[in-house]
Amino acid sequence: MGDVVNLNKRRKRAKRERMATIADANRARFGRPKAERDLIEQRVMREKRLLDQHRIDAEDAS
DSSP states (O other): OOOOOOHHHHHHHHHHHHHHHHHHHHHHHHOSOHHHHHHHHHHHHHHHHHHHHTOOOHHHHO
16 A cells, blocks of 8 residues: 555645745846846946947948
8 A cells, every 4th residue: 555645745845846946046037236237237238349349331341
């Protein structure tokens, strides 16, 4: 005979595990300090600006 399983405990455990994975994802998305977010934004803007400086327009190409 198999073991007796309490379905309420199993449901609660499954819900806790789901909530833990959601919490991990939220920590990754929103868990950065403002200084780090600003630094990343500055790097992205600088890279975009440098890339735009090397762009060849249609009038420059001919």
